[in-house]
């Protein structure tokens with residue numbers, strides 16, 4: 419398996435590090451536009467190989483896409499990250515140009531690749547990748563809900579004083595502070611609904627804290643987070659290359675599912691060797707569906723900016 423990560427910044431390098439440690443690829447290429455950055459980080463990571471005991475061969479490239487040729491999976495993390503006080507939406511102009519250009523270059527050398535989009539605003543960048551490339555919909559996957567669901571489990575674990583790994587919880591909708599929908603009604607702790615253990619007030623707090631999870635970290639760190647985003651990207655790569663068919667919330671093209679079409683939005687999907695394979699219908703109630711529709715409206719108006 420060959421995997422390319424475009425963007426050797428905080429998220430891209432962390433994602434690559436996870437891919438190497440888990441030996442998800444025999445060959446891993448890190449590519450960045452900034453001279454020397456990807457080569458330097460690739461070398462630094464390779465120098466952990468004997469310490470961590472992995473056999474993935476990592477190489478770096480300054481914008482030379484020929485080195486990415488024949489990639490099975492490509493993760494796109496190139497673009498500007500948020501600064502404190504910024505929304506993900508404010509990144510649209512710059513990142514749209516970058517993501518479109520990266521997709522074109524990637525497909526010249528890896529026409530069969532499955533593309534995972536991480537750059538923000540991720541829902542719009544995923545829609546752009548889909549429409550600009552014309553690839554079959556299953557090969558374009560946006561990573562946002564995977565991260566948000568992990569953050570949701572973290573928030574729940576803090577209130578329940580339990581291991582996040584014992585929790586099942588998903589966030590659907592857009593990957594924005596106001597567009598994501600943590601589905602607390604479906605969240606379980608070892609199969610028991612978490613709502614059995616939490617007051618209404620606690621539930622509201624958990625949902626609110628999950629929604630501003632990214633912004634909270636941006637304020638603390640001074641730029642957007644990378645450990646969990648990088649790990650979330652690698653988890654999707656793992657499910658693809660090992661054909662695990664695990665269920666993750668990913669931003670995918672909807673054609674009537676969840677009542678929406680002509681949009682890419684976060685829904686639970688299985689991820690396997692063909693990319694995203696099956697959308698799982700959680701059967702939202704009226705209140706949840708109304709939130710989902712509102713989220714779709716907000717993402718759609720952001721997508722409209724691409725047309726101007």
Ligand code: NAI
Pocket residue numbers: 424425426427428429430449450451452455495496497498499500509513516519520535536537538539540561562565593642643644647
């Ligand atoms: P960063 O600034 O550390 O890294 C971005 C890298 O992209 C830089 O090294 C830059 O040189 C490179 N780059 C810029 N234009 C490029 C081009 N045309 N070709 C190749 N490389 C190029 O930023 P960070 O923190 O790694 O974030 C990356 C993106 O991921 C941002 O848009 C950020 O908002 C987004 N993000 C998305 C998350 C999600 O859940 N979807 C979570 C966290 C970040």
